[in-house]
Amino acid sequence: MRLVLLGPPGAGKGTLAQVLSKDWNVVHVSTGDMLREALKNRTPLGLKAKAFMENGKLVPDEIVIGLVSERLLKKDAERGFILDGFPRTVEQAKELDKEIKKLKMPITTVLYFKTSLPVIIRRLSGRRVCQNCGKNYHVTNFPPKAQGVCDACGGKLIQRPDDKEETIEERLKVYEKETSPLVDYYKKEKLLQEVPGDLDVQELGTHLNEIFKKKGLLDR
Ligand code: AMP
Secondary structure, rough: OOOEEEOOOOOOOHHHHHHHHHOOEEEEEEHHHHHHHEEEEEEEHHHHHHHHOOOOOOOOOOHHHHHHHHHHHHHHHOOEEEEEOOOOOOOOOOOOOOHHHOOOOOEEEEEEEOHHHHHHHHHHHHHHEOOOOOOOOOOOOOOOOOOOEEEOOOOOOEEOHHHHHHHHHHHHHHHHHOHHHHHHHHHHHOEEEEEOOOOOHHHHHHHHOOOOHHHOOOOO
C-alpha cells in the first residue's frame, strides 16, 4: 500500500497516518515531523527550514524533495508508505512522480481529506504535542491521562508555535494557493479518493477499510 494524504492542516492526516501505518505495517513519512526533528537537532537543514516553518510558509521545494527521495530509498519503504504532508506543491508532485517511477513503486491512491473550516480551527487550536517524542494530543478530543504530560514518554506537552492563531491563518492561505491545485492534479491522474475529514479517526478508519476492501486495494 502506497498512499498520499492530501488536505489542509488540521484535516487529521497525521493522526490517521499513525493508525494506518501500524495496521498495515508500512512506513509513515511526514515531512513536517522530519523537519521538526531536524530543527530540534539543529542540523543545517533544520536551521534553514526554521523561519519558514515558524511563519507558516512552505519550506523550499528542493529541501523537502531531497528529504523524501532519501527516505523512499530506505529498505523499509519497500513494504509500502504513507506520505503525510508531501507533496504540497505541483513541483513536489512532479518530482515525486519521477522518483516513484524510478523506484517502480506507483502510488496506490491519494486520499483527499475534505474538511470544514470550523473543524480545522478546533483541531489545530486544541492540538498539543510532546516536546520529547512528538506524539499528538488534543485538549478535548484526545487528552493525555495527566494534564500536560505525554502518556508515552512522560515528556512535556506544548502547543506547536505554528498552531497559534495568526500562523494558522497563514498556513490555510498557503494551502489554498500552493497545495489545493493538487486536487485537480491527482484527479487527472485518476488517483484521487475523497474522504470525509470531519469524521474522527476511528470513524474514518472504518470508512476507509470499507472503501479499500470494495476497491480491492487492501493487498496492493
Ligand atoms: P505539518 O506538520 O505537515 O503541518 O508541517 C509543518 C510545516 O513544515 C509546514 O507549515 C511547512 O513549513 C513545513 N513543511 C512540511 N511539509 C512540507 C512540504 N511538503 N513542503 C514544504 N514545506 C513543508
